[in-house]
Amino acid sequence: ELLQAPTEGYEDAIVIPEIAANNFELKHGLINRVQNKQFLGHDKEDPHAHIRYLNKITSMMRVPNVSSSSIKLMLFPFSLEGATRIWLEKEAP
Secondary structure: HHHHOOOOOOOOOOOOOOOOOOOOOOOHHHHHHHOOOOOOOOOOOOHHHHHHHHHHHHOOOOOEEHHHHHHHHHHHHHHHHOHHHHHHHHOOO
């Protein structure tokens, strides 16, 4: 039922804090790495392990004037697929 709800007028569920760095963008290789291990929400998947994986990837990054939390928030949507992606897109900020 929730997956069928309209999304018009909704903002993004994840609000990224303002980034002070000039011209910061996520590298394609990093996005691909996250997308290679996406969370689908299946019964046998461990959501905590998924978050630990994202934390491990982002803990290796150090970007001046960009918090690791901001990087995690930007990467998180790329880590979801299927019903979990639909769920995120339906969430209000």
